[in-house]
Amino acid sequence: xxxxxxxxxxxxxxxxxxxxxxxxxxxxxxxxxxxxxxxxxxxxxxxxxxxxxxxxxxxxxxxxxxxxxxxxxxxxxxxxxxxxxxxxxxxxxxxxxxxxxxxxxxxxxxxxxxxxxxxxxxxxxxxxxxxxxxxxxxxxxxxxxxxxxxxxxxxxxxxxxxxxxxxxxxxxxxxxxxxxxxxxxxxxxxxxxxxxxxxxxxxxxxxxxxxxxxxxxxxxxxxxxxxxxxxxxxxxxxxxxxxxxxxxxxxxxxxxxxxxxxxxxxxxxxxxxxxxxxxxxxxxxxxxxxxxxxxxxxxxxxxxxxxxxxxxxxxxxxxxxxx
Amino acid sequence: xxxxxxxxxxxxxxxxxxxxxxxxxxxxxxxxxxxxxxxxxxxxxxxxxxxxxxxxxxxxxxxxxxxxxxxxxxxxxxxxxxxxxxxxxxxxxxxxxxxxxxxxxxxxxxxxxxxxxxxxxxxxxxxxxxxxxxxxxxxxxxxxxxxxxxxxxxxxxxxxxxxxxxxxxxxxxxxxxxxxxxxxxxxxxxxxxxxxxxxxxxxxxxxxxxxxxxxxxxxxxxxxxxxxxxxxxxxxxxxxxxxxxxxxxxxxxxxxxxxxxxxxxxxxxxxxxxxxxxxxxxxxxxxxxxxxxxxxxxxxxxxxxxxxxxxxxxxxxxxxxxx
DNA sequence: CAAAGCCATCCATTTCGGTGATGGCTCGCA
DNA sequence: TGCGAGCCATCACCGAAATGGATGGCTTTG
Numbered sequence: 001x002x003x004x005x006x007x008x009x010x011x012x013x014x015x016x017x018x019x020x021x022x023x024x025x026x027x028x029x030x031x032x033x034x035x036x037x038x039x040x041x042x043x044x045x046x047x048x049x050x051x052x053x054x055x056x057x058x059x060x061x062x063x064x065x066x067x068x069x070x071x072x073x074x075x076x077x078x079x080x081x082x083x084x085x086x087x088x089x090x091x092x093x094x095x096x097x098x099x100x101x102x103x104x105x106x107x108x109x110x111x112x113x114x115x116x117x118x119x120x121x122x123x124x125x126x127x128x129x130x131x132x133x134x135x136x137x138x139x140x141x142x143x144x145x146x147x148x149x150x151x152x153x154x155x156x157x158x159x160x161x162x163x164x165x166x167x168x169x170x171x172x173x174x175x176x177x178x179x180x181x182x183x184x185x186x187x188x189x190x191x192x193x194x195x196x197x198x199x200x201x202x203x204x205x206x207x208x209x210x211x212x213x214x215x216x217x218x219x220x221x222x223x224x225x226x227x228x229x230x231x232x233x234x235x236x237x238x239x240x241x242x243x244x245x246x247x248x249x250x251x252x253x254x255x256x257x258x259x260x261x262x263x264x265x266x267x268x269x270x271x272x273x274x275x276x277x278x279x280x281x282x283x284x285x286x287x288x289x290x291x292x293x294x295x296x297x298x299x300x301x302x303x304x305x306x307x308x309x310x311x312x313x314x315x316x317x318x319x320x321x322x323x
Numbered sequence: 324x325x326x327x328x329x330x331x332x333x334x335x336x337x338x339x340x341x342x343x344x345x346x347x348x349x350x351x352x353x354x355x356x357x358x359x360x361x362x363x364x365x366x367x368x369x370x371x372x373x374x375x376x377x378x379x380x381x382x383x384x385x386x387x388x389x390x391x392x393x394x395x396x397x398x399x400x401x402x403x404x405x406x407x408x409x410x411x412x413x414x415x416x417x418x419x420x421x422x423x424x425x426x427x428x429x430x431x432x433x434x435x436x437x438x439x440x441x442x443x444x445x446x447x448x449x450x451x452x453x454x455x456x457x458x459x460x461x462x463x464x465x466x467x468x469x470x471x472x473x474x475x476x477x478x479x480x481x482x483x484x485x486x487x488x489x490x491x492x493x494x495x496x497x498x499x500x501x502x503x504x505x506x507x508x509x510x511x512x513x514x515x516x517x518x519x520x521x522x523x524x525x526x527x528x529x530x531x532x533x534x535x536x537x538x539x540x541x542x543x544x545x546x547x548x549x550x551x552x553x554x555x556x557x558x559x560x561x562x563x564x565x566x567x568x569x570x571x572x573x574x575x576x577x578x579x580x581x582x583x584x585x586x587x588x589x590x591x592x593x594x595x596x597x598x599x600x601x602x603x604x605x606x607x608x609x610x611x612x613x614x615x616x617x618x619x620x621x622x623x624x625x626x627x628x629x630x631x632x633x634x635x636x637x638x639x640x641x642x643x644x645x646x
Numbered sequence: 647c648a649a650a651g652c653c654a655t656c657c658a659t660t661t662c663g664g665t666g667a668t669g670g671c672t673c674g675c676a
Numbered sequence: 677t678g679c680g681a682g683c684c685a686t687c688a689c690c691g692a693a694a695t696g697g698a699t700g701g702c703t704t705t706g
Contacts, residue, residue, distance in 0.1 A: 001402060002325040003394070019652060028696055033654065035694085043405045050653065052703045060405050067401030071326075071394060078390030079324060082366045082383050327663095342683060354664055356685060373684065375672040 095143030418466030
């Protein structure tokens with residue numbers, strides 16, 4: 001049994017069929033059949049039950065599967081570890097929230113690309129939940145997500161603290177009264193898709209005031225959300241830095257939040273046990289360096305009297321717990 | 324790169340030479356040379372520096388080495404996991420203290436052998452330090468050692484609590500006076516070799532009374548130690564259950580110890596991350612079941628007045644700390 | 647009943663790992 | 677300086693094992 005056998009086994013288990021596994025491995029079906037046969041002979045147990053619609057794992061196969069997923073991963077990691085040198089090279093794949101991509105990432109990427117010309121960078125956007133899942137399953141090496149998060153297999157490094165603000169159409173004076181009317185007026189929450197931390201915050205914020213049943217409007221982009229808010233369709237919650245330009249242009253109005261939930265941490269999360277290449281280490285170092293600069297406080301032009309009189313407890317900041 | 328390549332690589336790294344590695348792998352030198360060559364070609368880096376006295380790891384090789392040690396281990400574990408079924412079979416390799424082997428293990432082994440006839444059992448004896456090291460390096464699947472011990476990679480399950488007693492020749496009335504005279508009289512401590520927890524306890528016990536410089540006599544067997552004590556050559560510390568028979572025969576006399584250090588825990592230790600086969604799980608379950616029975620208290624025939632007036636602090640119970 | 651999908655088996659081909667012999671190199675020693 | 681020992685690289689060769697293509701049996705489906 002070597003790592004190749006385990007890859008084949010894992011592919012069959014994943015696809016549920018020998019023929020399909022053969023295609024996904026760019027080989028022929030007889031080949032896969034033979035390797036599974038030999039593997040079963042070597043182990044002395046049947047790994048799959050054959051039936052007319054494909055194959056399914058036996059008990060023994062199910063016990064082998066975690067190893068068959070982990071060992072090829074480790075082999076890949078070993079390759080990267082060995083090929084890695086003191087000068088950053090290769091490629092890194094990093095996730096980021098839509099909001100972080102818009103306002104925090106550009107300066108980091110510019111500096112990194114200049115410092116490490118031999119590294120290919122791939123940025124994937126998604127919600128906190130999606131990104132965390134991707135990091136856990138090794139699809140991403142690291143990700144900028146909303147903190148705090150607490151998972152035994154993850155390391156979360158705080159890189160910057162954002163100030164969350166409530167966005168409304170510019171003609172709204174009092175955010176508290178506005179949101180209180182939201183349900184009655186059929187105004188909507190403009191939110192990202194499920195898994196977005198800002199969305200969770202906003203819903204928790206309103207729930208804490210007893211406002212429920214507000215309709216949601218889901219968007220996939222920051223620009224779309226801001227556009228809808230500007231049009232008076234609803235309200236949303238975003239980092240101040242993201243909304244600053246639209247506010248300066250008078251398209252939306254920003255309302256500060258009460259202290260308990262005003263600040264939200266952005267963390268750089270990665271697997272605790274994964275190999276950190278020189279290229280990734282450099283990226284992490286540069287991110288901390290460039291993003292940890294003290295954030296400017298709330299602008300003076302904003303009326304602090306608009307602060308909402310909400311008291312959101314810890315329930316408003318749900319952390320992703322380890323399983 | 325597959326697991327076989329990594330095994331070859333690890334062997335070369337371990338032995339420091341291609342020829343020596345070839346011998347240890349039961350193959351020829353040209354073969355190893357070739358595989359290392361191909362591995363280096365595949366990774367695009369040089370893994371060893373060749374010099375006249377053999378080879379040594381390059382930087383890249385050193386980064387690869389931990390993977391090359393871990394992956395073949397995982398492969399073996401995967402095999403065992405897959406071949407393992409609901410009925411205990413295969414083999415288990417368990418360590419135990421000499422004392423535990425003598426008095427605690429026989430009933431467990433008898434019951435286990437009857438319950439699991441298809442399992443080959445191997446028992447290895449050693450000191451606590453030796454056994455812990457063997458478990459950590461995967462040479463043993465589990466071991467009975469003296470607790471408490473605290474190591475991040477180990478799980479320690481308490482199975483039985485022993486009462487430690489001081490053994491002297493039968494004509495000694497007062498253990499305290501006896502041990503005080505030990506240094507002057509050139510009496511000896513009869514102890515196991517270094518690493519034995521009882522030995523550490525005994526030395527700490529005397530050191531706490533200011534008795535130092537007592538000569539030691541090292542033995543490898545319980546019987547030898549008891550025999551020497553019976554002959555009046557010295558004193559030792561053993562679990563009451565171990566010394567009970569010799570005491571009943573009048574060969575030695577037992578002296579109870581003060582409360583602080585009288586009880587010592589026996590724990591079943593195993594690696595936290597290692598696979599637990601059905602055979603091993605059954606063994607652990609039976610050990611707990613058979614050994615956790617309440618231990619009988621001190622026998623009435625013993626004179627409690629012989630209790631030593633020592634106060635040994637926590638220094639007398641050194642735990643093995645994680646590195 | 648025919649077609650499609652799936653897996654097992656067989657066979658020819660190729661690839662890869664293992665073997666033994668040879669040669670170059672350095673070091674230590676006479 | 678010359679020689680032998682130890683070590684690694686290279687080469688040609690052999691055999692086992694993986695691969696790829698084709699076929700057949702089986703079941704499901706329309």
